[in-house]
């Protein structure tokens with residue numbers, strides 16, 4: 001059953017169209033990645049869903065959340081405040097700007113439970129806050145609950161944000177680059193907390209990131225965004241091994257998973273500023289396949305449990321761009337493993353151009369997302385290793 005249904009979501013100012021016709025669904029317990037270069041419209045999409053768009057930016061279309069009897073787009077702030085932090089929550093990239101600097105972190109966790117009535121009174125909420133802080137593995141949670149955000153490390157602050165986001169058992173968690181600002185050694189632990197948190201609650205996760213390896217590791221489906229539009233979507237395994245859209249192909253080739261012998265390819269040109277995208281296909285000024293008919297916006301073509309918007313899709317490769325293999329799924333409490341999961345071992349411990357995995361001493365392309373840094377032997381979702389040849 002869908003817990004979230006986004007249909008025809010547009011976001012823009014009086015003069016600029018920033019996000020156009022975004023549609024997707026999330027089902028309970030599903031983990032979906034949202035990827036795309038900087039300026040693609042990922043954050044605006046998430047903010048629009050929560051009614052948190054900046055002044056002067058408006059949303060149109062439809063965002064429906066299971067159990068909520070009204071559309072979230074255009075809903076009054078009073079109604080959005082009632083579900084924000086409760087049924088749907090968000091973890092931001094920079095916790096320092098998301099936390100209240102003048103309030104003790106325990107009180108901030110307690111407040112979200114009091115506001116939404118999940119704890120009866122302040123005393124009960126404070127006790128529950130310590131438990132929630134403990135559940136995100138913060139050391140000495142009773143003492144830490146009395147600290148202010150500036151007294152915590154970046155990783156600890158992000159754990160507090162995760163605690164707040166999970167405190168009321170949301171059905172949808174939006175995570176907007178939640179590990180980008182963190183020290184590399186903390187990234188895997190924070191990712192681990194998010195994954196186990198949503199798994200315990202059977203919550204759907206929309207994971208916004210630039211890190212394709214993380215998407216390959218933790219997500220079941222992926223949405224590829226460019227110029228404020230979803231240009232391709234589908235199961236991670238399909239999209240990452242057999243992309244149809246030239247932009248997806250370019251992103252994969254530019255990622256450090258693409259097996260280019262340490263040299264990363266780039267997508268020609270750069271993302272235009274808002275309002276400067278070409279008419280017709282928004283990618284046509286950078287696309288190697290562009291032709292005359294690309295001045296007309298391409299229709300959506302259904303494919304492999306997803307689809308793409310392109311007049312001249314990439315031909316299926318003889319050898320996949322990336323070889324995506326199944327891995328062991330972590331033993332998370334309450335987790336509903338994907339149907340295809342089965343045991344496996346680390347598939348990419350010695351790839352060229354990789355970085356060093358601190359805790360295990362081997363070289364690994366996926367070390368930032370790799371759960372083996374904290375739990376040897378466990379992995380999650382899919383792993384990606386370089387294919388023998390790139391198509392470009």
Ligand SMILES: Nc1ncnc2c1ncn2[C@@H]1O[C@H](COP(=O)(O)OP(=O)(O)OP(=O)(O)O)[C@@H](O)[C@H]1O
Pocket residue numbers: 013016018036037038039040041042043044045054057273274
């Ligand atoms: N308040 C605003 N007014 C006008 N344009 C805006 C506003 N906020 C964002 N934009 C523009 O909308 C586009 C999409 O922004 P958004 O923040 O969603 O990108 P993003 O995909 O999240 O990028 P990043 O990966 O860098 O976070 C950008 O061109 C940005 O400059």
Ligand code: SF4
Pocket residue numbers: 245246247281282283284285287288289290291294298309310311312313
């Ligand atoms: S529609 Fe044309 S310009 Fe756009 S991605 Fe496809 S081939 Fe490239």
Ligand SMILES: [Mg+2]
Pocket residue numbers: 042043044176
């Ligand atoms: Mg963003």
